[in-house]
Each structure stands twice: as structure tokens, then as C-alpha cells.
Amino acid sequence: MAIQQADKLLKKHKDLHCAKVLKAIGLQRTGKQDEAYTLAQEVAALEPTDDNSLQALTILYREMHRPELVTKLYEAAVKKVPNSEEYHSHLFMAYARVGEYKKMQQAGMALYKIVPKNPYYFWSVMSLIMQSISAQDENLSKTMFLPLAERMVEKMVKEDKIEAEAEVELYYMILERLEKYKEALDVVRGKLGEKLTSELQSRENKCMAMYKKLCRWPECNALSRRLLLKNSDDWQFYITYFDSVFQLIDESWTPPPEEEHSLEGEVHYTVEQAVKFIEERITEESKSSRPLRGPYLAKLELIRRLRYRGCNDEYKLGDPEELMFQYFKKFGDKPCCFTDLKVFVDLLPSSQYTKFISQLLEVIPLSATAESEIALPADIKALQQHLCVVQLSRLLGIYHAMDKKQKLTVVRELMLRYRHGLEFGKSCLKTELQFSDYYCLLAVHLLLDLWLEGEESAVWQCLTLLEEGLSHSPSNAQFKLLLIRIYCRLGAFEPVAELYSSLDM
Amino acid sequence: MRGLFVNSQKVHTLELNLTSSPQYGIPFYLQYLAHWPEYFVVAEAPGGELMGYIMGKAEGSVAREEWHGHVTALSVAPEFRRLGLAAKLMELLEEISEKKGGFFVDLFVRVSNQVAVNMYKQLGYSVYRTVLEYYSASSGEPDEDAYDMRKALSRDTEKKSIIPLPHPVRPEDIE
Numbered sequence: 001m002a003i004q005q006a007d008k009l010l011k012k013h014k015d016l017h018c019a020k021v022l023k024a025i026g027l028q029r030t031g032k033q034d035e036a037y038t039l040a041q042e043v044a045a046l047e048p049t050d051d052n053s054l055q056a057l058t059i060l061y062r063e064m065h066r067p068e069l070v071t072k073l074y075e076a077a078v079k080k081v082p083n084s085e086e087y088h089s090h091l092f093m094a095y096a097r098v099g100e101y102k103k104m105q106q107a108g109m110a111l112y113k114i115v116p117k118n119p120y121y122f123w124s125v126m127s128l129i130m131q132s133i134s135a136q137d138e139n140l141s142k143t144m145f146l147p148l149a150e151r152m153v154e155k156m157v158k159e160d161k162i163e164a165e166a167e168v169e170l171y172y173m174i175l176e177r178l179e180k181y182k183e184a185l186d187v188v189r190g191k192l193g194e195k196l197t198s199e200l201q202s203r204e205n206k207c208m209a210m211y212k213k214l215c216r217w218p219e220c221n222a223l224s225r226r227l228l229l230k231n232s233d234d235w236q237f238y239i240t241y242f243d244s245v246f247q248l249i250d251e252s253w254t255p256p257p258e259e260e261h262s263l264e265g266e267v268h269y270t271v272e273q274a275v276k277f278i279e280e281r282i283t284e285e286s287k288s289s290r291p292l293r294g295p296y297l298a299k300l301e302l303i304r305r306l307r308y309r310g311c312n313d314e315y316k317l318g319d320p321e322e323l324m325f326q327y328f329k330k331f332g333d334k335p336c337c338f339t340d341l342k343v344f345v346d347l348l349p350s351s352q353y354t355k356f357i358s359q360l361l362e363v364i365p366l367s368a369t370a371e372s373e374i375a376l377p378a379d380i381k382a383l384q385q386h387l388c389v390v391q392l393s394r395l396l397g398i399y400h401a402m403d404k405k406q407k408l409t410v411v412r413e414l415m416l417r418y419r420h421g422l423e424f425g426k427s428c429l430k431t432e433l434q435f436s437d438y439y440c441l442l443a444v445h446l447l448l449d450l451w452l453e454g455e456e457s458a459v460w461q462c463l464t465l466l467e468e469g470l471s472h473s474p475s476n477a478q479f480k481l482l483l484i485r486i487y488c489r490l491g492a493f494e495p496v497a498e499l500y501s502s503l504d505m
Numbered sequence: 506m507r508g509l510f511v512n513s514q515k516v517h518t519l520e521l522n523l524t525s526s527p528q529y530g531i532p533f534y535l536q537y538l539a540h541w542p543e544y545f546v547v548a549e550a551p552g553g554e555l556m557g558y559i560m561g562k563a564e565g566s567v568a569r570e571e572w573h574g575h576v577t578a579l580s581v582a583p584e585f586r587r588l589g590l591a592a593k594l595m596e597l598l599e600e601i602s603e604k605k606g607g608f609f610v611d612l613f614v615r616v617s618n619q620v621a622v623n624m625y626k627q628l629g630y631s632v633y634r635t636v637l638e639y640y641s642a643s644s645g646e647p648d649e650d651a652y653d654m655r656k657a658l659s660r661d662t663e664k665k666s667i668i669p670l671p672h673p674v675r676p677e678d679i680e
Contacts, residue, residue, distance in 0.1 A: 197604060198542075198543040198601070198604070198605070199542065199543035199601075200543070200546075200597060200600060200601060200604075202543075235549070235550075235551045236549075290589060293588075297551055301551075334587055334588060335583065335584045335585065335586060335587070336550065336556075336584055336585050336588060338584075339550060339552055339554060339584055340550070340551065340552075342552060343551050343552045433583055
């Protein structure tokens with residue numbers, strides 16, 4: 001219908017460019033691409049300069065996925081109307097769509113000459129950075145594009161013309177890429193850095209990155225210490241805190257007399273201080289009704305570091321087994337307990353594995369009933385705790401050491417627990433996972449192990465268990481992924497398509 | 506917490522979208538990253554796993570006291586639930602919105618999603634208005650209404666922005 005309207009217009013005004021383009025769009029959308037293209041090119045050849053035609057052609061070319069034609073369009077328009085801020089703007093955007101960075105740089109400066117607005121100038125600067133990133137010759141990046149970009153920004157800084165936060169971000173980006181870390185640090189810590197307000201902790205994060213590059217460990221330590229005091233769950237800063245403490249120890253660093261320790265304040269430079277700091281964080285957390293996990297895990301991380309350096313025993317931090325047991329008692333009912341402890345299992349001696357698992361099991365409130373031979377959890381928390389232990393058992397290789405008969409017994413038990421656990425998930429929505437899903441998954445993985453060891457029949461049981469699991473938990477992607485893999489291995493492709501599309505990725 | 510694309514150059518795809526969070530395409534995410542990178546906050550576990558993320562934007566007229574932060578997506582991976590992470594991410598988004606001088610923070614949630622509605626109420630949000638048929642359904646099911654929930658920020662001293670509307674609106678009526 002749009003085409004008809006356009007034709008009506010064209011009958012009256014034969015050369016109305018815009019109408020022709022609108023007709024072309026109509027043609028394009030009804031599948032007549034060649035006609036559309038021809039009509040569009042007819043108009044384009046006339047190098048139109050009216051806004052309507054230009055915009056309409058831009059829309060058309062984008063729908064045809066021909067962004068390079070838009071550049072030609074505006075190049076012609078700009079030749080005819082050289083002082084149009086708008087056309088130069090569109091030309092810049094057109095170049096951006098096709099990644100013509102050098103032309104973007106020139107278009108940006110042309111715009112700036114017409115109207116000296118900061119954004120145009122910095123579009124040009126950004127185009128230089130893009131050229132440096134995409135340059136085939138790495139040398140050119142460092143010796144030509146980036147220095148030129150740097151000089152351009154410096155000019156604005158000297159003339160006190162820096163306005164927007166983004167301009168400071170660009171400056172930082174250039175200096176970082178030039179590996180001028182000291183200069184970048186000065187920018188962030190200086191007056192310009194005050195503009196870095198949008199992102200939380202932007203200045204601190206950038207300072208930290210620069211301190212690391214410059215190997216300024218006192219500052220790294222002081223800053224991470226301060227940030228941990230603000231949020232004792234921010235794991236990345238524990239890592240930095242520990243890295244820096246040990247660097248300082250290795251350098252035998254001592255604080256300068258009668259001076260600030262560092263630009264960022266107080267520095268910890270001994271193991272004793274680090275131990276005290278972590279213990280204090282733990283004490284703080286234990287007062288809260290909802291303690292954060294960070295400090296407890298940090299203590300385990302510290303033990304790992306000290307062990308690696310061969311000096312754990314002196315500091316009486318305790319046995320990892322005991323600490324992990326305490327962690328389990330505190331956080332075992334949270335699903336993340338397993339993934340947290342997984343990071344530190346290498347601290348456990350393998351001879352202690354079975355004892356460790358037994359210890360954990362003992363504190364879980366399970367009770368055997370008349371109907372069940374095994375002790376079952378009475379609520380979701382106990383179920384989650386038990387799941388954690390089962391996952392740890394697999395991780396520590398306890399099932400791996402079993403023979404076929406024992407493994408099959410475990411599978412049977414896991415499925416009993418799985419089905420029992422469905423009770424707790426009766427009110428779960430279709431989009432939620434069942435609490436006991438992991439029991440089913442682990443049973444399946446055990447069967448897969450058996451299958452890979454040569455037990456042919458195991459794979460069929462896998463399939464039935466997975467389908468059973470999926471019927472109760474239709475959103476569980478792990479069930480679907482396993483099913484897809486197994487079906488493919490068996491050459492049964494028919495169920496795969498539906499499973500794959502239901503993953504909706 | 507770190508902002509995605511700021512400290513780490515890696516892109517944590519979207520293992521989270523295997524859960525019940527909305528299915529957005531990559532261009533949608535990239536648009537937000539380009540426009541409002543400060544609102545993209547990601548939480549990472551000690552082992553490197555992606556725990557959850559929040560995504561938002563700021564919009565609205567300052568003159569009409571409608572400049573506000575908006576929660577576009579909030580998702581926590583199943584393994585990291587019940588840690589107060591959603592609340593923490595919301596707190597961060599509110600902090601960013603405060604820094605920008607927003608009058609309030611708002612979000613849309615399905616009327617049927619009682620779990621989410623209650624969670625937001627606990628975080629201090631209230632229902633400002635109902636938007637009829639906001640969520641278009643796939644294949645045959647009826648469209649679903651949304652609650653537009655709001656929380657006033659400090660710039661809204663008289664808490665005018667959260668006075669509920671007496672009647673529902675349609676999606677076309679939203680600014």
C-alpha cells in the first residue's frame with residue numbers, strides 16, 4: 001500500500017526524490033530488492049541534498065545491509081553543502097558504520113572546524129585510537145597514532161578546555177596504551193580525575209591498575225586495605241592485598257621515617273600485620289547476622305600463600321581442614337559453599353579426605369524414617385548441606401575409587417535422595433530449578449563414568465534419569481546439555497533439535 | 506564487584522541466561538554497554554564464576570523531576586542465590602543513580618511474579634502504577650500486565666515521585 005501511495009505522489013510530482021526512495025523502501029520490504037536498488041541508485045546518482053531523501057536512503061541502505069552506500073551519499077551532500085554541520089555529522093556516522101577510522105578522524109576535524117564543539121574534536125581523537133588498535137603495524141600504533149592522539153588531548157588540557165568525563169576517560173586510555181603509567185596515574189589523581197564520577201570507584205580502580213603496572217606495592221597495599229575496610233567481600237582486593245604484602249616482604253620494605261607510608265595511607269608490610277588484618281575482618285563479620293564470606297575465604301587464601309612460601313606453621317592460623325569445616329558449618333546451606341570450598345581443596349591432604357567428608361556429614365541434621373533406609377534431610381537447608389558434601393565427595397575422588405558395585409549403590413542412593421528432595425520443590429515455578437536436581441546430575445555423571453569404562457547399559461539409565469529430571473525441572477540447562485551430548489554420541493539426532501532450541505541461546 | 510569491560514577485558518557470556526532471566530540479544534547488551542557502562546555491574550566469585558549482574562540506564566526530564574535510574578535486568582546465577590547479592594546489586598545501582606542526581610529508581614516486573622515483587626518491596630520499592638499488557642507473550646498466551654515499581658532517592662525530598670497513580674496505564678502512555 002505504501003508503494004501505491006508513493007506512485008500516486010510520483011504521478012503528480014515526477015521528480016520528487018523522497019517519494020521515489022519511499023517507494024524503494026516499500027519494494028525492499030516486499031522482497032523486490034533489485035527493483036528497490038535500481039530506484040535508489042537513480043536517486044542517489046542525482047546527489048540529493050534534501051534531508052528527507054537522505055534519511056530515507058540511509059534507512060533503505062541499512063536495511064539492505066549496504067552501509068558503504070551511505071558514505072557515498074553524504075560525501076556527495078557534503079561537497080555540495082560544505083558548511084552543513086548535520087551532513088558532516090551523518091558522514092562521520094556513516095564512516096563509523098564501516099569502520100573507516102582515518103576518514104572518521106578527518107570528518108571529526110572537519111566538523112570541529114565548522115562548529116568548535118568538544119565532542120567533535122574528541123571524535124577525531126577516538127578515531128586515532130581506533131586506528132592505533134586496528135593498525136597492522138604495532139609500531140605505528142605506539143609511534144604515530146597514539147602520540148598524535150596524546151598531543152591533541154594535551155592541547156585541550158593546556159588550554160583548559162576539557163569538559164566531559166568521557167574526555168578524561170579517553171586521555172587515560174591513551175596514556176595507558178602508551179604505557180605511560182605514571183602520567184596516567186597523575187591524571188586520575190589530579191584535577192581532571194575529579195570528573196570521573198559516573199562509575200563507582202572509578203578513580204580507585206584506575207589508580208590500582210596503575211600502581212600494579214608501576215609495581216608500587218606500598219600504594220597497592222594501602223589502597224586495597226582501605227577498599228577492603230569499605231567492603232570486606234571484594235575478593236579482587238584480597239588478592240592485591242596479599243600480593244603486595246609479600247612483594248614488600250621480599251623487598252624488605254620498611255616505612256619511611258616521619259613520613260606518610262604511601263600516597264594512599266597506611267601500609268601493611270609484615271605477615272603478622274596481614275594475619276591481624278584478616279582476623280579483624282573475620283571478627284567484624286561474625287558480629288553480623290548475615291556474615292560475608294570474603295574474610296573467611298581470605299584466611300584460607302593466606303594459608304595457601306604462607307604454605308607456598310614454606311612458613312605456615314609459625315603463624316598459628318590453624319588447619320585448613322578445621323577452617324573449611326567451620327566454613328561449612330556457617331555457609332553449608334548456601335549453594336555457593338561448594339564452589340567456594342572447591343578453590344581451596346588443594347590445601348587438604350589426600351589422606352584426610354574421607355575423614356573430612358565424615359566430619360561434614362556428622363553435622364548435617366538427617367534422620368532415617370520408617371520408610372527409608374537412608375537418613376534424609378527434613379528441610380531445604382539440610383538438603384543443600386548434604387548436596388554440598390556429595391559434590392565435595394565427587395571432587396575429592398571418593399566415588400572414583402569405588403568399584404562398579406559400590407558406584408551403582410551410590411547411584412541408587414542419589415536417585416532416592418533426588419526423588420525425596422522433589423517434595424521441597426513442589427511450589428517451584430517452571431522457570432526455576434528443583435532443589436534436588438544436583439543429586440540427579442551427580443547420579444548421571446557416575447553412570448557416565450561407568451559407561452566410559454565400558455559398562456554399555458549405563459548410558460540408557462543416564463537417558464531415563466535425565467529425562468526424568470527434565471520433566472520436573474524443564475529449565476535445567478545442564479540436563480539438556482547432557483542429553484544433547486549423549487543423544488549425539490548415540491547417533492539419535494531427532495530429540496536434539498528441540499532440546500537445543502529450548503535452550504534459547 | 507567489578508564493572509564489566511572496565512577492569513577485565515573478558516566478556517562473561519551469558520551462562521546466566523541459562524536461568525530464568527530475560528532473553529536479550531547481544532546488540533541489546535552492547536547498546537547498554539556503549540551508552541551506560543557505569544550501570545553494568547558484574548559480581549564474580551573467588552573461583553572466577555559469574556555470580557550475577559545488573560544492567561540499567563538513566564533517563565527522563567530533569568525539569569519535570571522525572572530524571573531517574575532504571576533497572577533493565579537483574580540476574581543472579583542459581584548457585585549464588587540466598588547471599589543477598591540481588592540486594593547488593595540494587596544498592597549499587599541506586600548509588601550510581603544518586604550520583605547522577607536522579608529523583609527515583611524504577612523497574613518493571615510481571616504482576617504474577619510475586620517472589621520478585623516481594624523482594625523489591627523489601628528493598629523499599631512500592632508499586633507506582635500498573636502497565637496493562639506490557640509483556641507480550643509468545644505463542645497464544647495473553648499479554649501480561651506489569652507493575653512499575655519505584656523507590657524515591659534523596660533528591661526527591663517530598664517523595665512525590667512515588668505517589669501511586671489512581672489508575673493503570675497502557676504501554677503507549679509511558680514516556
